[in-house]
Amino acid sequence: MWKYNNQKGQDLIEYALLLAIVVGIGSFIFSGSGLKDSISSIFGNSSSLLGNVASASKDPSSNLSGDDRNMKWLKDTLMGYINEKWFQDQVGYALTTRKDMDFTKARDDKFGGLSDSESNSNFMDKIDDSYLGDCSWVMTEYTENGNIYYGVSIYDPSKNGGQKLSDLTPGPEGIQGVTTDVYKIDTTTGDVTKFKSDAKQNVFKKTNNTTGTTYNVIRGNPK
Secondary structure (H helix, E strand, O other): OOOHHHHHHHHHHHHHHHHHHHHHHHHHHHHHHHHHHHHHHHHHHHHHHHHHHHHHHHHHHHHHHHHHHHHHHHOOHHHHOOHHHHHHHHHHHHHOOOOOOOOOOOOOOOOEEEHHHHHHHHHOOOOOEEEEEEOEEEEEEEEEEEEEEEEEEEEOOOOOOOOOOOHOOOOOOOEEEEEHHHHHHOOOOOEEEEEEEEEEEEEEEEEOOOOOOOOEEOOOOOO
């Protein structure tokens, strides 16, 4: 994917320069006095194109679909944390109690094991999710048939009227039916698969027991 994006950028640069040269020669032949203005205009447009190409090269995620971006973050970033002690300290209890993907139980319930991106916890401070931009997420962990799995539900503002999760104002019954994408990570094989696309889940407000601050969380099993 990275190689493809870089090659695509290089092709656009070569095309822009070639276009400028060809049009410049044509302007010289047919325009006479308009040569200077034509060359300036063509190279100005070429410069703009080169700038866009350079920007895309610096931020390859801008060329990815939401699903590809999510997959890349899960595989390249989140998977890199799962063997760290601080990560295992967070998820260990849930792995011994949960038997399937479940986004309905809070961590302080007996089942434990929901980690919310908006919580600003010490655990979340260690996870770099900047690649996801304005997306929010929740993770659950469980053991199924002796194998360890993680379920990650990602809320993307672009699928929810442009509103970030933190922009929403849940009432007592929460907000029903926001759109999320849910992924399943098999820690035995390292495979990341799409569990459900455009799933419907709910948003509730939660209070930090230590600081008293509130934040929004994704809850409910995907429908």
